[in-house]
Amino acid sequence: MKIVIDAGHGPNTPGKRTPDDSMREFHFNSVTARYARDELLKYEGVEVLFTHADEGSRDVPLKERTDKANAWKAAVLVSIHANAYGSTWNDVQGIETFVYSTRPAAAIKLAEAVQQNLLMGTGRKNRGVKADNLHMLRESNMTSILVECGFMTNYEEADLLKSDIYRRKCAKAIVAGIVETYGLRREADANPKVDGKANVVLNGAPAPDGFIASGATYVPVRFIAEAFGARVTWDGNSKTVFIEKGDS
Incomplete structure (x- = not known):
């Protein structure tokens, strides 16, 4: 199964950071994407493609990302993000998952599974599964969702987003939702020690x-x-x- 993991934005995307500039969104997105890839590769028949520049060398344009995913003929695309409400600290918080505006049934099913696993794994507020006309969802030819794992503009969630433990929790939850939806089987240890x-x-x-x-x-x-x-x-x-x- 071909799965695209997309770390949203890039290291130099304007405005995509905490109000105090202590964390750029791409730092959360890319590390969580890496953890998700490593977990997914433990399952039978899974291949993973990044559409962002993993080393953070550049901000990859959105069209380049979806073109790459479409050319690879992936089955699933998950775009990982940290959220923001405005550009100053505030109380808005929680996790939400997006599908394209037409609300494709396959995307809804995957989004609901990922959203529930994120809530169980992190204990954060449920902002629900929503639909929007976002490029990564609109221009991709496969089942696609976009996850927002917490608000950079909320003090408490910003601290979580900087935490390696929280990033691993989010990655595991995203993978758990994919595994549940598609019935993936974990690779057996062919040569147990x-x-x-x-x-x-x-x-x-x-x-x-x-x-x-x-x-x-x-x-x-x-x-x-x-x-x-x-x-x-x-x-x-x-x-x-x-x-x-x-x-x-």
Whole structure:
């Protein structure tokens, strides 16, 4: 699945900064975009394209961005932003997600999923899913949304937007919304690191064949289930283990 991540604006875009000039919007947008890309690449079949200049060398024009996304034939585009209300400090706050004015059903579905994950992940005020005639949404040929992750003109949210923890939260929430919408599957670790044997004792009985791999402890599921009175069956066709609680 081809996904475009667009960090809105650029390092020198006029006016796109906190009132005290302590943070430029592109700094939030680009770092969050990088975290989102890194998280998305953990899923099967996902490719990610940036339409901005990741190194911040220039402000990429909007037309160049959408032309690049369209030429790549992406399935999804997410444009990441920090919001502002005027140019001075004020109390306006919260998170909102935009779709194009015609409110395409696919974009609405993605926007709602991303918006809900952003709210759960950050605890900020819900400003809802909205429609607007924005270039990145209008001129892109794929399902496109634009997220506003908080207000640079609000003291509290400006501090959050400068925070690496908050940027990671926003990135993870955006990716979670994409994953939910398109049913993406996380790539399995093809070669888990086996760290050695693990001694597991359950109700005084040692578990057979316990081992540690990639930081997790593994024992046969039948040993654990039957110790708690559950019945275990195996379906070889679907390669599924069924565990059913025993009668109380």
